[in-house]
Amino acid sequence: MLQIVVFSTLNGILYGMLLFMLASGLTLVFSMMGVLNFAHASFYMLGAYLGFEISRHLGFWSGLIIAPLCVGGIGALVERFGLRQLHRLGHVSELLFTFGLAFVIEELVQMIWGKLPVNYNVPPSLDFVAFRLFDTTYPAYRMFMLLTAVAMFAALLIVLTKTRIGLIIQAALTHPDMVAMLGHNVPRLFMVVFGAGSALAGLAGVIAGPALVTQPSMATLLGPILFVVIVVGGLGSLTGAFVASLIIGLVQTFAVAMNISFSELLGPIAPPLLGDLWQVTIAELAPVIPYLLLVTVLIFRPTGLIGKRES
Amino acid sequence: MTSSLRFLWPWLALAMLFAGAPQIYSSGSALTMMSVMGEMIIFALSFNMLLGQTGLLSFGHAVYFGLGGFVAIHAMNALIRAKVGVPVVVIPLVGGAAGLAFGVLFGLISTRRAGLVFSMISLGLGELVSSSSFILRSFFGGEEGITTNRTKLAPFFGHKFGSQIEVYYLVAVWCFFCIAAMYALTRTPFGRMCNAVRENGERVEYVGYSAQTIRFIAFSFSAFFAGIAGGLTAVNFEIMNAQQLGAQQSGLVLLMSYIGGIGHFAGPILGAILITFLQITLSDVTNAWQLYFGLLFIGFVLFAPGGLAGWLMLHRDAALKRELWRLAPAYGMVAPALAASFAGAVMLIELAERQLALARSEGSAMRLFGFEVDAASMGPWLMGLVLFCGGVGLTWLVWPKVTGAWGSLTSA
Amino acid sequence: MGVALALIDLNKSFGLTQIIRGVSLQVAAGERHAIIGPNGAGKSTLFHLISGRLAPTSGEVRLNGERIDGLPPFEIYRRGLSRSFQITNIFPRMSVYENLRCATLWSLGHKYAFWTPLDRLRDVRERTDWLMECIGLTARRDVQAAVLTYAEQRALEIGVTIGGGANVVMLDEPTAGMNAGESEQAVALIRQVTEGKTLVMVEHDMDVVFNLADRISVLVYGRVIATDTPARIRENDEVREAYLGQASGA
Numbered sequence: 001m002l003q004i005v006v007f008s009t010l011n012g013i014l015y016g017m018l019l020f021m022l023a024s025g026l027t028l029v030f031s032m033m034g035v036l037n038f039a040h041a042s043f044y045m046l047g048a049y050l051g052f053e054i055s056r057h058l059g060f061w062s063g064l065i066i067a068p069l070c071v072g073g074i075g076a077l078v079e080r081f082g083l084r085q086l087h088r089l090g091h092v093s094e095l096l097f098t099f100g101l102a103f104v105i106e107e108l109v110q111m112i113w114g115k116l117p118v119n120y121n122v123p124p125s126l127d128f129v130a131f132r133l134f135d136t137t138y139p140a141y142r143m144f145m146l147l148t149a150v151a152m153f154a155a156l157l158i159v160l161t162k163t164r165i166g167l168i169i170q171a172a173l174t175h176p177d178m179v180a181m182l183g184h185n186v187p188r189l190f191m192v193v194f195g196a197g198s199a200l201a202g203l204a205g206v207i208a209g210p211a212l213v214t215q216p217s218m219a220t221l222l223g224p225i226l227f228v229v230i231v232v233g234g235l236g237s238l239t240g241a242f243v244a245s246l247i248i249g250l251v252q253t254f255a256v257a258m259n260i261s262f263s264e265l266l267g268p269i270a271p272p273l274l275g276d277l278w279q280v281t282i283a284e285l286a287p288v289i290p291y292l293l294l295v296t297v298l299i300f301r302p303t304g305l306i307g308k309r310e311s
Numbered sequence: 312m313t314s315s316l317r318f319l320w321p322w323l324a325l326a327m328l329f330a331g332a333p334q335i336y337s338s339g340s341a342l343t344m345m346s347v348m349g350e351m352i353i354f355a356l357s358f359n360m361l362l363g364q365t366g367l368l369s370f371g372h373a374v375y376f377g378l379g380g381f382v383a384i385h386a387m388n389a390l391i392r393a394k395v396g397v398p399v400v401v402i403p404l405v406g407g408a409a410g411l412a413f414g415v416l417f418g419l420i421s422t423r424r425a426g427l428v429f430s431m432i433s434l435g436l437g438e439l440v441s442s443s444s445f446i447l448r449s450f451f452g453g454e455e456g457i458t459t460n461r462t463k464l465a466p467f468f469g470h471k472f473g474s475q476i477e478v479y480y481l482v483a484v485w486c487f488f489c490i491a492a493m494y495a496l497t498r499t500p501f502g503r504m505c506n507a508v509r510e511n512g513e514r515v516e517y518v519g520y521s522a523q524t525i526r527f528i529a530f531s532f533s534a535f536f537a538g539i540a541g542g543l544t545a546v547n548f549e550i551m552n553a554q555q556l557g558a559q560q561s562g563l564v565l566l567m568s569y570i571g572g573i574g575h576f577a578g579p580i581l582g583a584i585l586i587t588f589l590q591i592t593l594s595d596v597t598n599a600w601q602l603y604f605g606l607l608f609i610g611f612v613l614f615a616p617g618g619l620a621g622w623l624m625l626h627r628d629a630a631l632k633r634e635l636w637r638l639a640p641a642y643g644m645v646a647p648a649l650a651a652s653f654a655g656a657v658m659l660i661e662l663a664e665r666q667l668a669l670a671r672s673e674g675s676a677m678r679l680f681g682f683e684v685d686a687a688s689m690g691p692w693l694m695g696l697v698l699f700c701g702g703v704g705l706t707w708l709v710w711p712k713v714t715g716a717w718g719s720l721t722s723a
Numbered sequence: 724m725g726v727a728l729a730l731i732d733l734n735k736s737f738g739l740t741q742i743i744r745g746v747s748l749q750v751a752a753g754e755r756h757a758i759i760g761p762n763g764a765g766k767s768t769l770f771h772l773i774s775g776r777l778a779p780t781s782g783e784v785r786l787n788g789e790r791i792d793g794l795p796p797f798e799i800y801r802r803g804l805s806r807s808f809q810i811t812n813i814f815p816r817m818s819v820y821e822n823l824r825c826a827t828l829w830s831l832g833h834k835y836a837f838w839t840p841l842d843r844l845r846d847v848r849e850r851t852d853w854l855m856e857c858i859g860l861t862a863r864r865d866v867q868a869a870v871l872t873y874a875e876q877r878a879l880e881i882g883v884t885i886g887g888g889a890n891v892v893m894l895d896e897p898t899a900g901m902n903a904g905e906s907e908q909a910v911a912l913i914r915q916v917t918e919g920k921t922l923v924m925v926e927h928d929m930d931v932v933f934n935l936a937d938r939i940s941v942l943v944y945g946r947v948i949a950t951d952t953p954a955r956i957r958e959n960d961e962v963r964e965a966y967l968g969q970a971s972g973a
Binding site: 036082085086089091092093095096097099100101103104107108111112114220224227228230231235284285287288290291292294295298299302 | 368370420423424426427428430431432434435436438439442443445446558562565569599601602604605606608609612613616663664667668
């Protein structure tokens with residue numbers, strides 16, 4: 001029992017960190033540009049696939065560095081030639097553009113790498129056991145993922161709070177027009193931030209790929225959960241995204257570990273109606289939980305947990 | 312009275328079109344395609360009640376379509392089992408009622424906020440229902456879905472609706488009435504205030520209206536009509552599958568409406584017809600048809616946000632003043648350039664598709680625009696590249712002529 | 724003649740910053756009352772508190788004796804108070820006619836009716852035509868609001884505000900950005916459409932204020948420092964110092 005709790009907590013935090021890696025980039029871009037990037041999860045998938053492709057020829061560590069840069073570059077191009085033309089048409093057009101883009105990226109990935117999962121494996125240098133608890137092992141690769149996520153946050157925090165460009169970004173988050181008046185090239189800043197956000201998503205993909213399955217449906221599986229995270233956390237709030245990511249990460253992981261059905265839980269008081277509903281185990285319910293959380297939070301707190309900015 | 316004739320003639324024309332189409336396209340597959348078009352027209356129009364008219368972008372509209380269809384199919388099976396004499400013509404209404412019920416239920420949560428939050432809620436709710444379909448197996452039928460047999464229901468004036476042409480007419484009648492009903496809604500105080508909410512949701516509150524209530528009513532109506540479309544689909548195909556309420560179906564109706572043109576009432580009608588046609592015909596011709604849809608969508612978002620209807624209406628003023636001929640020379644120059652870039656793009660995509668996806672299993676020989684080519688050789692690739700780059704470059708060069716031609720039109 | 728609008732010890736803070744400090748004011752029915760004050764005094768915030776955009780931190784707002792503080796804007800509107808906006812806040816892609824029509828629908832009782840065709844509603848048509856005539860935009864009936872001239876948009880803004888026949892009309896800087904000729908026309912329009920109604924107006928243009936107002940309140944740093952007739956306000960030393968910037972005896 002303790003075993004399940006410890007491992008589920010570790011895995012839950014890891015999953016939450018992964019979600020936050022994605023949600024933070026998404027929130028930064030949204031706060032600054034007002035654009036909710038539907039293709040963010042697609043950049044995550046691109047990171048995984050590019051990481052796979054590069055690691056096939058140059059090794060995992062090269063992939064770790066090159067793939068996020070590639071994805072960041074693609075993101076910058078998307079902003080420059082796609083989104084920038086659509087700023088004047090309003091946020092709906094921008095959202096629809098990224099929606100179409102997500103779809104196209106998925107189709108291209110399927111075309112190039114096929115519909116089946118690819119063999120993106122944990123590199124031999126990281127393929128050992130980190131520790132053993134009771135009779136179950138915990139892989140070192142997962143610790144590596146955790147470390148990378150923490151390192152990324154630390155780097156993000158330092159850049160945002162201690163560097164000059166971070167200061168400009170913080171200012172542009174709330175007053176882009178003022179920042180432009182002060183002489184900064186705001187369009188270029190947007191491109192940089194969008195590219196950086198995409199690169200972060202790509203990085204998340206590179207490290208998550210070997211642990212989770214690298215397949216064309218990666219983006220469509222994670223995408224909606226990502227949006228649940230930022231809406232539950234409150235649109236535009238990094239803290240909210242952090243809290244929501246951890247909550248959803250932990251809740252879903254714990255749910256998967258619980259193989260008890262509702263009828264077992266409720267015992268004799270389970271009513272005879274809705275037959276198969278009671279046979280459902282909590283584990284089977286796991287995919288639905290984030291959305292139930294979304295609905296519940298929105299009923300009682302429409303602005304999200306730590307909601308700030310209205311769209 | 313000429314004013315009521317002027318009002319009536321489009322409807323008469325539409326009715327004649329619906330009635331006469333099967334005489335021109337009478338094959339079984341054509342009838343099936345036209346039946347699907349009828350269902351999609353209702354679906355797309357219901358979607359545009361939200362987006363085009365009230366400014367609400369939903370990523371989960373297929374929920375009401377699908378749930379309407381599932382309730383309809385279960386109703387059909389129940390009626391068959393109980394041997395109750397309800398004819399199949401009423402079943403779409405059952406779908407509509409189900410759509411309305413779920414629309415009201417989910418609408419209470421969804422419509423509290425507008426804008427981006429609404430879109431995200433619709434996405435979440437869509438995924439919620441979609442994921443639930445794997446859990447509630449007896450309702451959704453799991454992988455195989457739920458089937459029925461429409462001919463086992465009570466006959467309607469002797470018709471058992473076994474043949475596709477009978478189903479076509481059933482769909483056509485429902486489609487006509489739904490179009491009329493949804494159009495009528497736009498001409499009511501409620502319909503106008505929906506537009507006001509779209510234009511300026513804040514100001515609406517300062518002229519006495521609760522924007523939330525308007526959104527809620529619009530949402531409920533939209534779900535009702537989506538449910539009718541679902542019910543008709545259940546009757547037509549006699550099977551309902553969890554795919555039909557999922558993200559892909561929601562994306563499809565968005566695509567249809569947007570490409571048709573969300574700014575005009577008839578836009579989604581055009582979009583539904585075109586996309587259904589492409590969906591059915593393209594999938595026979597190429598494996599990359601979904602990629603084409605995605606690129607088509609992005610193309611419209613970037614270059615033609617008003618959709619087909621928007622583009623057509625742009626020319627309305629010029630047409631009324633009989634000045635379209637002024638645009639002809641410029642269009643004549645740009646059309647081949649656009650056609651070349653389009654052909655080049657298709658070539659490159661098809662070649663890539665063949666080389667990357669199929670070459671290993673089926674070899675690299677393929678048919679491209681009727682010619683036999685080898686996807687492994689340089690020739691076709693070079694040609695595709697030249698066509699695409701040349702076409703795009705030429706379009707860019709010639710485009711000033713188009714803007715010039717527009718400028719030469721006498722302004723209103 | 725009762726009190727149409729009463730503000731009773733109204734306070735509004737945003738976090739630690741207090742914007743409105745204990746404002747008490749009474750506007751009599753049929754009165755034309757202007758609120759003036761330097762930039763940042765809290766005039767817009769006051770408007771928002773009265774019209775329902777913001778809820779007060781403490782204090783009451785009473786419309787014809789009934790408490791309306793904390794109610795949503797549409798509830799306040801339905802009780803007979805309508806406001807205009809300093810930055811034109813209309814329906815940009817709708818025509819002049821359609822803009823005005825939207826403003827008439829609720830008060831004519833049509834509410835959320837989805838069963839009657841608008842074209843058949845004669846009362847709507849007549850009222851909208853009358854409104855259009857009132858604000859002088861009949862010639863621009865089918866023009867999209869977004870392409871009207873600035874002065875025309877401001878006139879439309881007023882038209883939408885009074886469209887529902889509210890008895891208490893609040894205008895937020897109605898002549899902002901207008902030249903002398905346009906201001907004169909606007910003043911004439913305002914005088915005409917608020918005949919017999921209560922008017923509360925925020926304005927910076929002193930000519931307009933002294934022309935139209937029966938009484939003036941001066942708001943400085945969230946406090947009303949004086950409420951009086953235009954003549955006496957002109958003489959008031961405190962007002963002069965704080966706002967008009969003239970030393971006494973000038």
